[in-house]
Amino acid sequence: MRVLVIGATGHVGTYLVPRLVEAGHEVVTISRGTAKPYTANRAWASVDQRQMDRAEMERTGEFAPAVRALKADIVIDMICFTLESAEHLVAALSGHVGHFLHTGTIWTHGYPTTVPTAEEAPKSPFGDYGIQKAAIETYLLQQARLRGFPATIIHPGHIVGPGWAPLNPAGNFNPQVFSTLARGEALALPNFGLETVHHVHADDVAAMFMGAVANWNASIGESFHAVSEKALTLRGYAEAMSRWFGHGPKLSFAPFEVWAESQTKEDATATWEHIARSPNCSIAKAQRLLGYTPRYTSLQAVQESVGWLVGQGRIET
Template sequence: MARIIVIGAMGHVGTYLVPRLVEAGHDVVAISRGRAQPYSLHHAWGGVEHQIMDRTAMEADGSFGPAIRALNGDIVIDMICFTLPSAQHLVESLLGNVGHFLHTGTIWTHGFSTVVPTLEETPKYPFGDYGVQKAAIETYLLDRARRDNFPATLIHPGHIVGPGWAPLNPAGHFNPAVFSTIARGETLALPNFGLETVHHVHADDVAQLFMRAIANWSASVGESFHAVSSGALTLRGYAEHMFRWFGHEPDLSFQPYDTWAAAQPSEDAKATWEHVARSPNCSIAKAQRLLGYAPRYTSLQGIEEAVTWLIADGQVAPPAK
């Protein structure tokens, strides 16, 4: 089995990925900035080596890449790289010193949706600093894979859901008050006609795809894969489902985006614009064909699990009896 370094191991995906790696027999080193706990504890965490590293500070003095290289990992999984210089720093240290390098990207590298479901090889025109930087990292890693045989694989998650945090809601932002509005059976206002799309994925299904990429090295190196559920949701369809899940008939109203946004907290309205402007709807055909990816959760199943946790945590009212 391999020695695997996981950078950003305590996040949404790492919570599920690290136990999967340990149970598969791998020797795992979990890198985190502090002593945060994963979102759910699993007995497998007891067999993990923990290292605390402040990536930002160490990149500034040039020590992060050499420190990761010194851990002698066969495989390095980078969950928290957000800029091209950060990726370049790490790759330059690992070139010739790692057997497989897996990077966590994002479906936001695609920018506006055109033909859907969107394929990985669709020409990309990202907007916004996050998507632009992630797309630049993807271009860089795939170029290094082709020119220098750097063994890179990119996994692009959608909107990650799971118990322990608020999911992207039917209004296109993360305020759990939307689910409380639905739970009370009150009218929920949506922007436009509610036909923009969002594409969720359960954190454990992202972890599954990482495992399949590791197990299928020859098929995954030099490639990018979408990590999303089997189907995107329209905001309207998502909202209608949640009303019924809470025991109510749907009660929706629709307003032009600018009118709708004026009545929302500015942070929520901005988050909604970021999501509806992109309206992601991504294909998983490539991951299915090359890696055997088979999401366990549909979007709605993953969301229901997350909202069940919000109810138990007291952030959302329970369903009507």
């Protein structure tokens, strides 16, 4: 099969493109610039890599026709963030593609009402990113069910892997939180530390895309959560990482508004964005229909990433 991956050098593409090549697919990629994947792999030598500025080409109406001109059997879109972008691609690719896979997000759910949350649970997205992604999902599933457009949506959790800082136990991306735990110092958490985060290793997300491609009949017209088997509470996450660094947990707690006063605005905002949603998503559907079995627990995925940060000198131990 000829597979086109749009936005191929990001977190998931780093693992997905080599998997596609090793499975025998002819792979074409589209990226805006010359960024390298996070992890080197010789499989990239056989990939037809194209440079396109999606935003600019969408503004002029050139992007969707350019995608169709590449004549891919399968199109995997890693970087679609607006309903308008999705509509343009669907209009151009209808009748010209055998499988279209869109990268969504578990933030389409907004706040959970039952946990673990199933894909079909009622959704209350908030924030532009979650609202737009939910609108794209609704549109693609409608196109699949009413018009036969071969769409599948994969919703990753908090993506983790070597090469970038993972979402930390305080619910933001400041690597100094891990330094605090590594030194055995006390870490302050918001509220009682019982809100949840749900990580996933980038390679497990790539594996789900491969499972969806391999199970065409089961995946068309469906959405799937791509997360680890279990979410973590902030408190449980912090305690486990403290022990991983060889220390007993030293945690303190304060109401969010009080806790936020001791944080930077950027960190406090990021934390609120995550704990206000507190995702805890089910993978039962993906296990049943795609045979999805994540290799990494949340902690294993984070620890691999943190180990890389330590090696880079970005976490003080």
